Amino acid sequence: MRLPTLTTLLTTLLLVLLLPSVIALDITPTTTSSQHNSIATFNFTITGNESTISQVTLSPFIAANGDNFTVTPTINFPAPNGSAVQGSISFNIENPSQPQYNATLNVSADNTTSLFTLTLNILQNKDFSLQATDGEAALHKTTNNVVSHEKVKLTIINTGSQPLEQVRIDNVELNNGQQKINITPSEDNFSLNPGENKTVSFDATLAGISRGIYSGVAKVIADGFEKQATLRLTVRDATISLEVLNTVLPSSERNVTINHTLQLHNNGDFDLTGVSIDLPQGVTLLSATPTAILKGETVNVSIQAVIPLDQDSGEKRLADIQISSNEGTTTATLYSNAVSKLKVNNIKLKLLDYVASTVSQDGGEFGKEANPGDTFSITVDVENDFSDSDDVDYAIEDIEINVVFEEAGEDGDDIEGDSDRFDLSAQEKKTVPIDMDEDRIDWHVREGTHLITVTVQGEDENSAIHTTTFTAKVVVKRDPNEDIRITAYDVSPTTLTCGEDLTIEVEGRNIGSRSDKNVRLVVSNLNLGIAEDLKFEMGDYASEECDAIDNPDEGCREFLFRKTFTIPTDIASKTYPILIKTYHDHSVESDQKTVPINIQCDEVTDETSQSTNEDSNENSKTQNTATANQETSNNGGAQETLFNKEQGSTDNTIAVQNNLAPKKISFEVLPPSEPTQIIKKQSLEESDLYLPVLILLTLIVVGGIISATTALRK
Structure with missing residues (x-):
């Protein structure tokens, strides 16, 4: 056998690569059946070579006689990819009149279009539905004669696909538990085509019946199918009613004349005859009085009214209008609408x-x-x-x-x-x-x-x-994050002497929408020995109403701080600020208050006061020398102590100035266990005498060495 040459193989491969692929797309089955007023679905298997589906459309369904309907389909048409896959097309149908319809399914894949004919068979059935309308009868109060009667009605609707040839309705017996009323349909033998309906009213003999609600069951039989509906008739006293509409005059100034139209609507059970209209002083009838107002009728009446100078503003009573008839009298109120000045x-x-x-x-x-x-x-x-x-x-x-x-x-x-x-x-x-x-x-x-x-x-x-x-x-608007506010505070007394007690009370709450496990309350004035730094957890604004300081792990929304401090006996007489601050997230300031207190220490002399101030200043210098990256703001000693965790020290302190604007600190902060004011005595190295003493000692040592050397040489 002669083998193909290399050239032949290459040529064949090239042709395969260059020629477009052949698409063999098919779907089965293409026929389905469905009932009226239901969802029709085509479930089919899609087969063919590997391809890419770009578009699937469905034409209107058309019957042999030309009857047609358009649908909005839900299409699930996956690409076959060389193997069989399952697809579907579904849509809603209502009341088609023909037994069979065809539509064209258009499938575009890889620039090639495939057309398929879908056949929809409509299952033939007979069906109908019923809709009842209640009736009402009005009897004269004294004679019991029927003044008005709205009949009970029943509507029959052919919801099937075939005509109903013989529709029969039996007589219905209504009762209220004590009396019975027989009602008879106006028609009881008729036909209905698919989609057609007919409303049948029921005649009733109402002589001698009492007031009440009567009900019964109507049976409808159509071509052997039976359905039932409940019918009701309400029997009540007849009413005489005239409603006066549009009784508010338009907005106006005072001491002016307004033309206006009233509407008289008879919504009772009787025609009104011998009508007359009685108007008070200041209101004039411009149109003729109607002689009668029939049941259900609305009559327009034109009037003219004067708005007096003393009329209150807004919709206020202006006059009463009386409309009389042979059947009764109605009184309505006319309202003015004078402007407010x-x-x-x-x-x-x-x-x-x-x-x-x-x-x-x-x-x-x-x-x-x-x-x-x-x-x-x-x-x-x-x-x-x-x-x-x-x-x-x-x-x-x-x-x-x-x-x-x-x-x-x-x-x-x-x-x-x-x-x-x-x-x-x-x-x-x-x-x-x-x-x-x-x-x-x-x-x-x-x-x-x-x-x-x-x-x-x-x-x-x-x-x-x-x-x-x-x-x-x-x-x-509420803060979407935590928002720790000082809601109340009291420092008392605000004027006191050395050695007296000072009580500080602070209330606060989280009014934000987020809880915080790292809330801090700082109350401080280091010169007075006040250095409170409390850390606790708080819930959001909707959390439990409890004290977060006493219950630090329960997520309370409020806190209460109260503590008494004793004023030192060796401080200067002046005003000292008490600083109160709240923080969230360790170090982000939320709120602050400053309360000045006046301390008078009569027993402290001016020399002692000066010495105390100097000691306080030296104390600040000592802390600055001993602590890296420390800032101090005296403000009468109102300081807040924080600890810098990033520098790896639990002794380094940072004194933050009393600033009303919220201030964020970039490093992580941990609260001190007990803020302490450090007092350190001045060393010789820090004294102004250090350099002279050092020079003198150097000269003495040098002199001693020279003397010793001279003595040795001798």
Whole structure:
């Protein structure tokens, strides 16, 4: 046998590589069946060479008679990759009228398109559903005659794929436990095509029945299939009812005439005849009075009303209108809507020591966000909006402002406040401070938007009350991290003498959204021997309400520190600051307070005081010499002692200055077990006499050596 040459093999390989691959894609089966109002699914096996599927689309389904419907399919069509894989196409169908439909499946793969015909068979079935509508009958109170009757109704819907040739409805017996009512369908033998429906009403004989709710079961039989539905009829007393609509006049000034349209709606069970309208003084009927108002009818009536000078602002009662008929009488109230001449120009909200934020439009939002625990103050700018012309230059007197800061107080209560009473002449303006019951937003306030509602009220010279309401939005935001705040503190007494006791009390809480295992409280003034540095764990703002210092491992949200110190007897008479600070994450400052105390030590002389100050200064110098990287701020001895772990020493101290701004320290800090003020006597090397003494001793030694050498030579 002759073997192929190398050239032939190479040529064949090249042709295989260069010629496009042949795609043999196939799916089976391509036929499925489905019921009406269901999900149809084609589950098939996909076979073929390895390929890449780029697009799969499905055409509308079309029946032989041209009836068609479009679907939104869910397509799962994986590439065969040389082996058989499972795919599917599913979609919802509703009420197709034909037994069979075809669609084209278009599959694009590797620039080649394959077309497949999918056949959908609709399973033929008969089915229907029922929908009942309750009825109602109204009887005259005295004669018991039927005044109105809304019949019970039943709707039959053909939900199958085949016509219903014979639909039958039996008579229905309704009862209320004591009496029975027989009701008869208006039709009881009819047909329905697929998708078609028919509503059948039931006639009833209501003579002599009593009031109540009657119910019974209706049976519907269609081509041998039976279904049931519950029917109800309510029998009640007939009512006479006339509703007067659109009774509020449009907003207006005072001492003007307003034209307006009222609507009279008969929503009772009787037609109203012999209608008459009785209007009070100041209100005139412009249109003709209707002679009758039929059941369910609405009649428009035009009136004219005068707004008096003493009419209060807002929707206030102006007059009563009486509409009479042969069947009964209805009285309605007409309301005026006189404008208020008290104008709120703006509200100012001042938080902490920040510049006040202003809202000048009703419903506006303050630009500055509030935080839990913020102190605040509110002022309101008010104006008398009466013109200063001679005929309407009315003053408004006894003006009072009421303010409600919603849900900003303890336990979510409102914080309320008011102003002193004052007067405003026409066009006069005034900025009024508000005396609030509380001046601090509660620590546990709800996060989000809170409303401040301002109500201003006063009386003009015509005895008209003017009321204006103005609202502003405040956004309260809580720190998403830990936020350790000093919520209360007391240092007492603040004036005392040497040797007396000083009591320091500090309360705080975490108002942030995150707990912290490394909270610190520092209370210090080293000159007074006060050096407290406590470390403990705190939970977030929603944690348990307990003392974190007494329970350091329970994640309490609050802490309480209280301790008494004795003032030294050998210190100078002056003012000493007590520094109180809180930290989170070991060394990140959260809050601080400084309380000055005045110490008078009459028994200490000026010389002793000077000596004490010199000793204190020398003490600072000694600590600076003995400790690497140490900074000291005296401030009357208000120091805070930290330990630098990175330098590997537990004795090196850092005195941090009393600074109100939060200050972060880049190295990790551990609290001291007991901060100690180091007092060290001055050595000879640090004395100003050191150098002269050293020179003198050197001369004596040199002189001695010379003398000894001379003596030896002799």
